[in-house]
Amino acid sequence: MNVLFIGGTGHISEAVTELAARRGIELYLLNRGLREASVPDGVHVVTGDIRDAASAAKLLAPYRFDVVVDWISFTPEHVRSNIELFRGSIRQYIFISSASAYQKPLTHYLVTESTPLANPYWQYSRDKIACEEVLMNAYREDGFPITIVRPSYTYGSKMIPASLNSSSHPWSLVDRMRRGKPIVVHGDGTSLWTMTHNSDFAKGFVGLLGLDQAVGHAFHITSDEVLSWNQIYRAIGRAAGVDEPRMIHISSEFIASAAPELGGGLLGDKAVSCVFDNSKIKRFVPDYTATVPFQQGIARSIEWFEAHPDNQTIDDEWNVLMDRIIEASQAGLRR
Template identity: 65%
Template sequence: MKVLFIGGTGLISQAVSRLAVERGIELYLFNRGERSSFVPQGAQVIQGDIRDKEKAAGALKDYEFDAVVDWIAFTPEHVQTDIDLFTGKTKQYIYISSASAYQKPQRNYLITEETPLVNPYWQYSRDKIASEELLLEAYQNSGFPVTIVRPSHTYGDTAIPAALTSWSNPWSLVERIRKGQPLVIHGDGTSLWTLTHNSDFAKGFVGLLGHPEAIGEAIHITSDEVLNWNQIYAAIGEAAGREPKVVHISTDFIAANTPPGTADGLIGDQGVSSVFDNSKIKRLVPDFEAAVPFAEGVKRSVAWFEAHPECCTVDQEWSKMLDGLIAKHGVDAKLLTYYV
């Protein structure tokens, strides 16, 4: 197959790019060339910016693909650009949506692809829902060959996943653990969550490329391992080599005492128990299996950062925000004795 990834070097897509090349796919990446270290050997890079529609059209005008995947489309405007660019030029267009688009809180603890899409708490999720609607309308009206994929919380070597964390400087979490500084877990830490290693996600995703039964369908791809947040933070601490100190604070209190937008993803996604039924991806891709437990995956992540000390940067503003939140909650961090 001849496949185009728009992006292709991000947290999730880098693992998919590697596996696609390993499986003999002729892979092209269309991006700005800013993360060349994550381009797998054998992939071809077409340099450009998908946000500049005219220039993107010029760079891609001589190409046709069996499948096109946009890893960086977040809004209906982004999706409309793709519809305009790739109508008649690909046999399959895969949109990367988000499992955060599912109803919050959902009516049933087990999430399937039939779970309603509604999220009044997070604009990111509402934009994904609107993008899905636009694409399905194009499929129904003109046959635009869309497949929708909904990842949940997916991580890899370059991420240390948590809830209230610094997304731009994930090593900050390990730094606080090793210094004995407290972390914050929302609620009592017993809500359920699903974390998926990007290498596992890749196995399911690559199996959907060129799959005729995936056209017009929405599919989520997640691990079957379900942990509560206390277990997740305990695993991060084990990987960091020190038992983490934690403070349990209600989600409402976190939202009320952090900068606007800080807790949107917590209220609209991570603060709600999420358990997924993966029957659909297993039916479409029978060899899909999520084989990396979180305890192992997060150890890989910590080891990767230790091997790349230039990436072990600390977000001081985030750390100050955390300390301020704990202080407002009436906890003296110096006397803290709560452990996961």
Template identity: 60%
Template sequence: MKVLFIGGSGLISSASSELAVARGMELFVMNRGLSARYPLPAGAVHWQADVRQAPDAAARLLQGHFFDAVVDWVAYTAADIEQDIGLFRNMTRQFVFISSASAYQKPPGHYLISEDTPLANPFWDYSRNKIACEERLLAAYRQEGFPVTIVRPSLTYGPTQIPLCMGSWQHPWTALDRMRRGQKIIVPGDGTSLWVMTWNGDFAKGFVGLLGREQAIGHAFHITSDEVLTWDQLTVQAGHALGVEPDIIHIPSDLIAAYWPHAHGSLLGDKARSVVFDNSKIKRFVPDFVATVPWQEGVRRALAWFEADAARQTIDEEANQVWDTIIQAYLRAFPSS
């Protein structure tokens, strides 16, 4: 099977690249440059080109090729999708768009999320843009048979990422460092919101199983773990992996967003809401898919990666300052907390 990844050098896509090559797929990866953190697996072909900024250069590389599946990991707007439709209209049997589970209805109308859950997120531009991408692709599927499959990852992590609810995506060690130094760790709400963490290698098993699967054309899928934990449990287990008991402080999400605009979308539009996913659809289409890495094990693997090299333990000082400001504001109102 001949597969093209657009992007393909991120946390989720790197695990999918490794598995695709391990399963004997002929993998081509087109992006702006290779990542030192997420190197391509041996056997993959790298094309250096920016499909967004230099589409003509990308088209020249693609000339004469036809793919069983093309995956765009870096499409975020309807304009990106319009470009993809024009570029790959007659070049692939399957076009896979990476959407987001944050596109599902917020707040949810039902606790259990399936692929039939409505798409609506009034809090986050990122999610609304993903919804617009899906709508354009499904219109192309209905009107001209464009062979789209939509995949909606939820919060997926791996060896290089420990994504706590109030953390820094670019500097994940920041929250772990706070735990080690005995500083307070913010958990939004009362800590009982339910959440699902998915190890990137587990996601890859479901994802790669969809590639080249004709029956998946016209369908949307989310691919997550079946393990459901509260944000308190996720935070405590991360602390225990470090060998500490985290000092959790519960702060309302609205207060957090008032002091940290970044949190408006990613918190009010995503992590502050309980999510429980019904994975029966991906299991029907990919019968051997099963997530086998629980958070308690995954966070230990990620912790080992960070502790193997002190240079990886970077700190987001700006986030630290914002979190301390939020905590001080809350303690002024509730000094006994």
């Protein structure tokens, strides 16, 4: 089976790349070569830009792929271009959507693949929904062989996953905990969430590659472990050697008003309790089981950063933002 990953070196996709290579899949990565990443032995790298449709078509002309996985399309224009590029030449096109596309607020706490897609809070999610609609229409009208995968919060060893952290300098949260600085937790910290280790996600995902029965279907792939955000932050603290992080609970609405750039990811995603029913992926990939609990996964992350001190960078602007949100919240309480 020849498989093309458009992308393939991100936090989620790197684990899928590693597992696919171990299982003997003939794997090609198409990317611009801008991200530093180790590529497993036997994986072929094709350097190019999928956004330049004419150039990409010429670059990929000598190859024949059974499956194409699109990790990096975010707008309908992106997927329309890819449909034209791969129409009639592949058995399966897997689009990476997002579980944040599911209905907000939820009308039922348990999320299945049939939960409606609607997110009035986050443009990123609405764009993913629009991409899905384009692809489903292409499947219904022209038989374009799509499979949709909706990851929720999926992390790897090079991440410190939290509802509020610096994406470019994730060690900032651990540093703040270790210095005894207050940590902002949205709401009262009791809303429920699911953290999925990328090595677990990879097991379910690789099982979908080339699976004819998966064409026309959507899946989410998550852990079955459900934690509150208080439990998540305490787990990060314990892994970092801080038994009780100084958590400051602030309403998600206040955080979004004080820092609008955080509103989409909170109100449109992490502030809403999400418990996922993984029955569907287990039916299609019967050996799929998530086996990495968050306490174990975050310990791996801390160990990786401890072994790579050059990555223990601090985001001063993010620290200032957290302090500003805390000060504004406490000033409001004093009034």
